[in-house]
Amino acid sequence: MIDDILAYNKRFVEEKAYKKYAASKYPNKKIAILTCMDTRLVELLPAALGLKNGDVKIIKNAGGVVTSPFGSVIRSLLVAIIELGVEEVMVIGHTDCGVQHIDSEMMIHHMKERGISQESIDLMKYCGIDFEKWLAGFETVEQSVTDTVATIRNHPLIPADVKIGGYVIDTYTGELTVIC
Numbered sequence: 106m107i108d109d110i111l112a113y114n115k116r117f118v119e120e121k122a123y124k125k126y127a128a129s130k131y132p133n134k135k136i137a138i139l140t141c142m143d144t145r146l147v148e149l150l151p152a153a154l155g156l157k158n159g160d161v162k163i164i165k166n167a168g169g170v171v172t173s174p175f176g177s178v179i180r181s182l183l184v185a186i187i188e189l190g191v192e193e194v195m196v197i198g199h200t201d202c203g204v205q206h207i208d209s210e211m212m213i214h215h216m217k218e219r220g221i222s223q224e225s226i227d228l229m230k231y232c233g234i235d236f237e238k239w240l241a242g243f244e245t246v247e248q249s250v251t252d253t254v255a256t257i258r259n260h261p262l263i264p265a266d267v268k269i270g271g272y273v274i275d276t277y278t279g280e281l282t283v284i285c
Contacts, residue, residue, distance in 0.1 A: 128159025130189060137162040137185040139178060139253065140197040141169040141204070145276045150197065153279030162191060168204035169197060170249055171256045172239060179260060186267055193268040196253045198246040198284075199276050205249075207242030246273050250284045 117123065134156075140146060142165040151157070162185045164178055171178045185191040213226060213236070229236050243249040250271035258269050271284040 126158045132159070132161050132185070132189065132191060134160045135190055135192040136160070136195060137164060137182055137191045137193075138195045138197055139164045139166075139169050139171075139182070139257075140274075141165065141199055141202060142167055143199060143202065143276065146199060146274070149276065149279050150274060153274060153281065162189065168202060168243065168249060169199075170204075170243070170253050174256065174260060179257070179262070182257065183262055186264060191267070194257060194270070196250050196257070196269070196271045197281070198250040198253075198271075198273045200246065200273065201276055202246055202249075204242045205246060206244070207240070209237040209240035212240045213237075247284050254285050 138150075138161050140150060140163065146165075150163075151160075162181075164181045164185075166172075166178060173179070182191075182194060186194075216226070217223070226236060243252075250273060254269055254271040257263055263269075273282045273284055274280070275282075
């Protein structure tokens with residue numbers, strides 16, 4: 106499959122198809138979106154929000170959550186806000202999220218089935234990682250969005266003038282619901 110992607114990319118560049126995607130590194134709409142890596146959102150989310158290339162910064166991870174106050178999500182938001190002119194942040198969860206109800210014990214069991222050793226798991230715990238919490242899902246997408254918004258709003262390095270809101274997008278219709 107990767108070979109097919111690389112072949113397509115070669116044609117894409119040769120045919121100069123990239124020209125229609127030209128944009129600045131500064132988001133036109135001065136918005137950053139934190140959302141889930143769900144495959145259904147790749148085209149649906151920008152289409153449902155009327156976004157085009159260059160409009161916003163999109164940060165994606167499993168569940169669209171902040172798992173650490175000093176992790177890559179907060180770092181990305183800080184770069185977007187401080188260096189790239191972002192003035193508003195949208196946290197967008199979605200219906201039927203795969204992270205909802207994930208059980209950390211089952212995840213650890215599946216890791217072991219895939220060849221991850223107990224010693225590697227113990228090392229994470231020894232390094233101070235609350236492995237069970239780090240791997241856990243959430244009960245409701247609405248609560249996850251609310252918690253994530255609160256984490257960003259209350260972070261000591263996020264400027265107070267940045268508007269931060271929480272939403273849930275329907276993965277079937279694209280309808281956006283305001284949460285907070």
